[in-house]
Each structure stands twice: as structure tokens, then as C-alpha cells.
Amino acid sequence: MTTEHKILFTGTMGAGKTTAIAAISEVDPMRTEVRNNDKAVAKATTTVGMDYGEVKLDNGARLRLYGTPGQKRFDFMWSILAQGALGLVVLIDNSKPDPLDDLDTYLTGFSDLIANTACVIGVGRMKTHPHPTLDDHAARMQRHGVVCPVIAADAIDPNDVMKLLNLLLVQLESRAENEEKT
Numbered sequence: 001m002t003t004e005h006k007i008l009f010t011g012t013m014g015a016g017k018t019t020a021i022a023a024i025s026e027v028d029p030m031r032t033e034v035r036n037n038d039k040a041v042a043k044a045t046t047t048v049g050m051d052y053g054e055v056k057l058d059n060g061a062r063l064r065l066y067g068t069p070g071q072k073r074f075d076f077m078w079s080i081l082a083q084g085a086l087g088l089v090v091l092i093d094n095s096k097p098d099p100l101d102d103l104d105t106y107l108t109g110f111s112d113l114i115a116n117t118a119c120v121i122g123v124g125r126m127k128t129h130p131h132p133t134l135d136d137h138a139a140r141m142q143r144h145g146v147v148c149p150v151i152a153a154d155a156i157d158p159n160d161v162m163k164l165l166n167l168l169l170v171q172l173e174s175r176a177e178n179e180e181k182t
């Protein structure tokens with residue numbers, strides 16, 4: 001039987017949710033992009049509904065990848081897309097004015113999903129913007145009572161995106177093993 005997991009990508013507008021899913025999807029990714037009118041963020045288009053892609057892992061498991069819109073005005077979509085997800089990837093753009101505040105936004109917005117499933121944080125553009133550091137991000141997570149891996153990850157690099165997914169799956173597998181033992 002093929003195991004299927006729904007994984008949700010969220011995070012800062014322009015952090016690369018749409019890019020990350022497209023970087024690894026084995027099917028044509030579904031996008032809901034429109035022209036971006038938010039002058040504070042220099043990008044041509046933005047997601048207004050969701051992203052969708054799929055990837056099969058070496059162990060045969062199939063991941064269904066969903067991406068949220070980053071803009072806060074679409075946060076009503078967040079809880080809809082979170083339904084049934086088994087893990088959350090939070091992408092943070094470290095070149096933004098206050099990346100730790102962005103982290104707060106998504107840790108708060110997805111607190112239920114994070115409490116009940118697995119989570120991983122990918123911080124992008126760290127080569128040009130090394131601050132806040134990964135330790136700073138980890139300390140901010142602790143304030144939320146969240147313990148999950150935080151790594152530097154470039155959404156345009158498929159290897160980095162797969163690294164994030166593997167970190168999620170390790171958590172899901174160890175959780176399943178613990179449940180079997182109890």
C-alpha cells in the first residue's frame with residue numbers, strides 16, 4: 001500500500017513556497033498566481049489560493065504538497081489548507097525587515113497544526129542576510145514552546161527542499177514508532 005502524506009508549506013510572502021513546490025514536484029504544479037499589487041514586496045505575482053505538487057520518495061511514500069498564500073489577508077485559507085496535513089514547512093525570508101516577527105506570525109497562525117503534527121523551519125537568503133541567526137530563530141521558537149529543526153534552506157534548490165521534507169518525515173516516523181510502543 002502506498003503511504004500518502006499531506007504536507008503544507010507556509011511562510012513569508014516571497015519566501016519561496018510556490019518556488020519550493022515547483023522545484024521538486026513530479027507533476028505539473030498547480031498555481032493560483034495573480035499580479036502582485038503589494039508595493040512593499042517587489043515581486044511580479046503572488047499566490048491567492050494555493051499551490052499543489054506531488055513528489056514520490058525513495059521509500060515509496062507519496063507526498064502531496066500544498067502551499068498557502070503568504071499575504072495575511074488570505075489567512076482564512078490557512079486553516080482550510082491545514083486540514084488533514086501531517087506536517088508543516090515554514091519558509092522564512094531572512095532579507096525581510098523583521099524575520100523573527102514573521103516567524104511569530106506563522107507559528108501563531110499554525111499553532112494547532114504544529115502542536116499536533118511535525119514542523120520544520122527553513123530560513124532563506126541567509127548567505128546575504130545572516131542575521132537573525134539560526135540560533136535566534138530557534139530561541140524565538142522556544143518562546144512559542146515549539147521544538148523543531150531550523151535550517152538554512154534555499155527554496156530554489158531542490159536538494160534544500162528535499163532536506164526540509166526529510167526532516168519532517170524523520171519526525172513522523174519516530175512519532176509512529178513511539179505510538180507503536182505505547
Ligand SMILES: Nc1nc2c(ncn2[C@@H]2O[C@H](COP(=O)(O)OP(=O)(O)OP(=O)(O)O)[C@@H](O)[C@H]2O)c(=O)[nH]1
Binds near residue numbers: 018070153
Ligand atoms: N536569491 C534567492 N531567491 C529566492 C530564494 N528563494 C526564493 N527566491 C526567489 O524569490 C521568489 C519567491 O517567489 P514565490 O515562490 O512566488 O514566493 P511565495 O512564498 O510563494 O510568495 P507568495 O505566494 O507571494 O506568498 C522567486 O522569484 C524565487 O526565484 C532564495 O533563497 N534566494
Ligand SMILES: [Mg+2]
Binds near residue numbers: 017046047051067070
Ligand atoms: Mg506563492
